[in-house]
Amino acid sequence: MSLTTDTPVTRRSLSPLRINRDRLLHRLDQLAQVGAIEGGGVCRLALTDADKAGRDLVVSWMEALGLTITIDQLGNVVGTRPGLEAGPPVMTGSHIDTVATGGRYDGNLGVLAGLEVIETLNEQNIQTRYPLAVAFFTNEEGARFHPDMMGSWVFSGGLSVEAALAEVGTDGTTVAENLDRIGYAGPVPCGSQPVKAFVELHVEQGPVLEREGIQIGAVTGVQGMSWQEFTVKGVSNHAGTTPMALRHDAGYGASAIAVAARQLAQKMGGNQVATVGSIQLKPGLVNVIAKEAKLTVDLRNTDSDLLKQAEAELQTQIEAIATAEGLEVTAQSLARFEPVSFDAAMIDAVERTAQALGCSVKRMPSGAGHDAGMIAAIAPTAMIFVPSVNGLSHNVNEYTAPEDLENGSNVLLQVLLQLAEASDR
Amino acid sequence: MSLTTDTPVTRRSLSPLRINRDRLLHRLDQLAQVGAIEGGGVCRLALTDADKAGRDLVVSWMEALGLTITIDQLGNVVGTRPGLEAGPPVMTGSHIDTVATGGRYDGNLGVLAGLEVIETLNEQNIQTRYPLAVAFFTNEEGARFHPDMMGSWVFSGGLSVEAALAEVGTDGTTVAENLDRIGYAGPVPCGSQPVKAFVELHVEQGPVLEREGIQIGAVTGVQGMSWQEFTVKGVSNHAGTTPMALRHDAGYGASAIAVAARQLAQKMGGNQVATVGSIQLKPGLVNVIAKEAKLTVDLRNTDSDLLKQAEAELQTQIEAIATAEGLEVTAQSLARFEPVSFDAAMIDAVERTAQALGCSVKRMPSGAGHDAGMIAAIAPTAMIFVPSVNGLSHNVNEYTAPEDLENGSNVLLQVLLQLAEASDR
Numbered sequence: 001m002s003l004t005t006d007t008p009v010t011r012r013s014l015s016p017l018r019i020n021r022d023r024l025l026h027r028l029d030q031l032a033q034v035g036a037i038e039g040g041g042v043c044r045l046a047l048t049d050a051d052k053a054g055r056d057l058v059v060s061w062m063e064a065l066g067l068t069i070t071i072d073q074l075g076n077v078v079g080t081r082p083g084l085e086a087g088p089p090v091m092t093g094s095h096i097d098t099v100a101t102g103g104r105y106d107g108n109l110g111v112l113a114g115l116e117v118i119e120t121l122n123e124q125n126i127q128t129r130y131p132l133a134v135a136f137f138t139n140e141e142g143a144r145f146h147p148d149m150m151g152s153w154v155f156s157g158g159l160s161v162e163a164a165l166a167e168v169g170t171d172g173t174t175v176a177e178n179l180d181r182i183g184y185a186g187p188v189p190c191g192s193q194p195v196k197a198f199v200e201l202h203v204e205q206g207p208v209l210e211r212e213g214i215q216i217g218a219v220t221g222v223q224g225m226s227w228q229e230f231t232v233k234g235v236s237n238h239a240g241t242t243p244m245a246l247r248h249d250a251g252y253g254a255s256a257i258a259v260a261a262r263q264l265a266q267k268m269g270g271n272q273v274a275t276v277g278s279i280q281l282k283p284g285l286v287n288v289i290a291k292e293a294k295l296t297v298d299l300r301n302t303d304s305d306l307l308k309q310a311e312a313e314l315q316t317q318i319e320a321i322a323t324a325e326g327l328e329v330t331a332q333s334l335a336r337f338e339p340v341s342f343d344a345a346m347i348d349a350v351e352r353t354a355q356a357l358g359c360s361v362k363r364m365p366s367g368a369g370h371d372a373g374m375i376a377a378i379a380p381t382a383m384i385f386v387p388s389v390n391g392l393s394h395n396v397n398e399y400t401a402p403e404d405l406e407n408g409s410n411v412l413l414q415v416l417l418q419l420a421e422a423s424d425r
Numbered sequence: 426m427s428l429t430t431d432t433p434v435t436r437r438s439l440s441p442l443r444i445n446r447d448r449l450l451h452r453l454d455q456l457a458q459v460g461a462i463e464g465g466g467v468c469r470l471a472l473t474d475a476d477k478a479g480r481d482l483v484v485s486w487m488e489a490l491g492l493t494i495t496i497d498q499l500g501n502v503v504g505t506r507p508g509l510e511a512g513p514p515v516m517t518g519s520h521i522d523t524v525a526t527g528g529r530y531d532g533n534l535g536v537l538a539g540l541e542v543i544e545t546l547n548e549q550n551i552q553t554r555y556p557l558a559v560a561f562f563t564n565e566e567g568a569r570f571h572p573d574m575m576g577s578w579v580f581s582g583g584l585s586v587e588a589a590l591a592e593v594g595t596d597g598t599t600v601a602e603n604l605d606r607i608g609y610a611g612p613v614p615c616g617s618q619p620v621k622a623f624v625e626l627h628v629e630q631g632p633v634l635e636r637e638g639i640q641i642g643a644v645t646g647v648q649g650m651s652w653q654e655f656t657v658k659g660v661s662n663h664a665g666t667t668p669m670a671l672r673h674d675a676g677y678g679a680s681a682i683a684v685a686a687r688q689l690a691q692k693m694g695g696n697q698v699a700t701v702g703s704i705q706l707k708p709g710l711v712n713v714i715a716k717e718a719k720l721t722v723d724l725r726n727t728d729s730d731l732l733k734q735a736e737a738e739l740q741t742q743i744e745a746i747a748t749a750e751g752l753e754v755t756a757q758s759l760a761r762f763e764p765v766s767f768d769a770a771m772i773d774a775v776e777r778t779a780q781a782l783g784c785s786v787k788r789m790p791s792g793a794g795h796d797a798g799m800i801a802a803i804a805p806t807a808m809i810f811v812p813s814v815n816g817l818s819h820n821v822n823e824y825t826a827p828e829d830l831e832n833g834s835n836v837l838l839q840v841l842l843q844l845a846e847a848s849d850r
Contacts, residue, residue: 100708101661101716143710206666223665227711236526238818239700239723240648241631241792244690246816251701252687258680265669275664276676277711283525284703285568286652286721286759288819291526296711298664334711367666391671393663394713 014356015417017120021406024116028405031057031096031112032104041396042104046097046139046150047075047175052182054096058111058136065118067134070193071186073161075138075179076151078193081118082131083420088194089133090420091379092117092412094202094371095140095151102141103398105203105405109386111136113201113409117416128420130196137371138175138184145169147227147335152371154190156378161190195379197346197419200372201412202383203400207391208364215407216354216361217385218347222373223271223365224307224339226299230257230318233328236283236291247289248326251281254293256325260317261297264310271367272301272310302339302365340373346382346415353414354384359407368393384411439781440842442545446831449541453830456482456521456537457529466821467529471522471564471575472500472600477607479521483536483561490543492559495618496611498586500563500604501576503618506543507556508845513619514558515845516804517542517837519627519796520565520576527566528823530628530830534811536561538626538834542841553845555621562796563600563609570594572652572760577796579615581803586615620804622771622844625797626837627808628825632816633789640832641779641786642810643772647798648696648790649732649764651724655682655743658753661708661716672714673751676706679718681750685742686722689735696792697726697735727764727790764790765798771807771840778839779809784832793818809836 034057035050037043044050059077062069067079080089094110114134121128137155142148145167153159165176179185204210209217234250258276265274275298281290297314301307315331322329347363354361364385366373372383386408389399459482460475462468469475484502487494492504505514519535539559546553562580567573570592578584590601604610629635634642659675683701690699700723706715722739726732740756747754772788779786789810791798797808811833814824 099710099713101713142712148712204666205663207668207671225665229711235817236820237816238630238793238820239702240650240698240725240794241629241818242698242816243632243696244687244698246632249687249700251704252683255680255683255687255701255704258677259684262669262674262677262680271668273665273667273669275674275712275714276680277664277706277713277715278709279676279680279704279706280709281702281704284705285524285819286571286654286702287567287573287700287723288524288526288702289700290702291820298712300665368663369665391662391667392660393666394710395661395663395716 014414015422017124017413019116019120019406019409019413021402023119024112024405024409025402027061027112027115028104028108031108037396039396042098042102043100044096044098045100045144046141047178047182051097055184058096061115065115065122067118070188071184072188072190073186074151074154074164074190075184075186076135076155078133078135080131080133083128084423085129087130088196089131090416091133091135091195091198092200092416093135094200096136097139097141099141099143099394101396102394103396105398105400106205106393107140109203109405110201113412116409117413120413127423129423130420132416132420140371142335145175149369149371149374152374156374157191158374158377195375198372198375198379198381199412199415200370200383201408202370202385203393204385204388205368205393206388209362209385209387210389210391212362214362215359215404216411217364218351218354218361219342219366219383219385220347220363221302221339221341221365222370223300223302223367224304225335225337225369226307226311227296227334229294229296229332229334231330232293234291237289239287239289242289249289250293250327251290253321253325253327254279254295256321257295257318260321261314264313268306268310270306272306274299296334300367304339337369337373340376342376342382343380346380349415349418350382350384350411354411357410357414384408439839440847442549442838444541444545444831444834444838446827448544449537449830449834450827452486452537452540453529453533456533462821464821467523467527468525469521469523470525470569471566472603472607476522480609483521486540490540490547492543495613496609497613497615498611499576499579499589499615500609500611501560501580503558503560505556505558508553509848510554512555513621514556515841516558516560516620516623517625517841518560519625521561522564522566524566524568524819526821527819528821530823530825531630531818532565534628534830535626538837541834542838545838552848554848555845557841557845565796567760570600574794574796574799577799581799582616583799583802620800623797623800623804623806624837624840625795625808626833627795627810628818629810629813630793630818631813634787634810634812635814635816637787639787640784640829641836642789643776643779643786644767644791644808644810645772645788646727646764646766646790647795648725648727648792649729650760650762650794651732651736652721652759654719654721654757654759656755657718659716662714664712664714667714674714675718675752676715678746678750678752678754679704679720681746682720682743685746686739689738693731693735695731697731699724721759725792729764762794762798765801767801767807768805771805774840774843775807775809775836779836782835782839809833
């Protein structure tokens, strides 16, 4: 299915419907109180008790809105509103899990804006030709279980449910154990739910829209991403008596790799980014040369070839560092996604709808991975971005202004109405 | 007190006494079984239950040898053998605490060789003019509580007992609490025990003696040491959406500081060493730019001015890194010791005694801090080094050959006999 240009979006062609900003903000507040942490942030790591509490709250809202709820084997939850015709739903949604020091909008906005769209349609008794669905996917963040976008990846058939269920988390427990524990191991087979089209509203999580003073981002695709963990093995020794020339210092090796990753991204330029978010040294004592170090490297680029080039150049530099210091370095891929391009007509629809609503809009790639990037494999997909103040995300200070939340939600409402062919149009 | 050259040390002037190698090895084995870890190493972090068990074993040996035992307020233990005259004892000793991944010789050798000397004298009913004492000092390693050499520093009046007792360890508990818990908070006031002379036998913990094929090191002094912890504050943010130019990455800052410390030591050359043994990132997640990092830097040099220069140059580079990345870096000194020079006549005595025993000997500085470096402030002091295989120390593979242990212990025996003026000479 693809929108055709013989249905131009103009202000006159728009539905007069608008979402209720206060109702949306109220749900965002309530969900943010589940797993709230100091500074106004949220910690609801995937499949923890806090995540269960957040899921239960959202499911209770879905039930109150009369949605038919299905839960699949990986805990992906879909609430569906029937259309005049049966068949695959036009779907929106996102995730409600967070990183350990997360904000209240990342993911949550896409799910709760979807519920707000449903409530707006219910209020006005608007029927749609095709069913509408709101989904939240399991473990989008990947902070407790690798890989991120796990739920939507399995939902779209890219990752086997068995592999995902067997994944061991940072605390040594598996996805399967935790799904059973919190009661979200559902009966619906993963990959059995076709989707007519998918639109995800999300905060940008970057500084671009705010810096350029633009209200809506029409997302053209998702950056490719490579997550690797490197284990550096050296020789533990005395920090005072071992001449510099005789050292095999795993801590130095890890630091040199982190600096090399930074310099690589700066040298490549463009939208290439490189991040070392975790470094661990053993034994980790002030007067002992480290015998082992583990570090993670997160590389991203919108261009598939440039991403491969970044991986290759980093590997070359790591080998040089290992040789010079007499270290052994092994690499493990934690997650890898190729860049994704969204559906051209869907991107047009988001852009034209935003313009018709009087919003400034910009086409842009997503620097972060999103569930939409996974669903794009099985359905025409697009995303709507709204500005993040100071570009902050994965941070308790993550913030998006109420009017931006409202604009994005109204663009979502209008695009969903077009895709589902609301009967009042 | 200082040895005078009118008592030349010659083979004829040596006592015929020799220590019992098997007895020494047996005690080393037994003590190594307390807190034994995989690979033949030992973990007896200061004032833990394992340290208590090690202390109890050594004290039981002291009692069996008829020594008079005193325990001071900081848990320093001294076992004294009376002389024909009363007065300050000629003392030997070291420490029995270890790092988390320590070996069986570091410290332990100096204490158990002292006991072996006492047992050798007891066997032959040798009396000395001055009392002889064997001591082990609390928390020499500094792996659980800063600073290292804590016990001998307080014993010699350089650090107040109150400050040491209040020190909070890596597990959040204080020195005082743990001394009470393991029953080694003694009644003897710290700093109340004068010492006539001090000699410490220790493994080199470095590669020099082995590489040059020399049996005994006559230690001329101890390297100055500077331990600092740096706290790097940045901004936590999303690893995918934050352009490189807009980052304030505390993890990158810590890594750049570690690399700068390495390059500084290499540039200065000589015996300057620099080690970053601990790096910790917050939140420490693969896809989150770190908002905070803590790292330790251990700088050592035998030259006081060069050590100051290293600290100053590192600080300059840290400021440049902080400015370039937009980070806030604060420094805390964890420990600092000026270089120490030992007593010239005592160094001569060690050198000449080793030669008279037919051992090859080399004058050398110590790259590691030692209790002798603290006691040197209150008594004429020297040290005896024996080779460490592959220079390994603070490592389960730390090893010194039995014949080297025996040679070092016989040098210790003979030097102590000279200092205490054995009545058979």
